[in-house]
Amino acid sequence: MALKINELCVNCDVCEPVCPNRAITQGETIYVIDPALCTECVGHFDEPQCVAVCPVECIDPDPDHPESEPQLLAKLRRLQQESA
8 A cells, every 4th residue: 555644744854865756745734645656665675765764653554545565566567667
């Protein structure tokens, strides 16, 4: 499933640059993750990089976007084809 940044975000700017799919952007008040771009770093890393670097642990699974690992890999392949 995609990830979601919750209200504990302190806008520390460390998550955005580590996202391999550029799914994280600055929202109106906190950073946001685009579920259409988030693959939880499947196909890139063993763990989501935004979660690994977040100092306040404000990134959770997004219950509105449940996806299995095969679905996340398919999304990654689609994203890679679109950017080629």
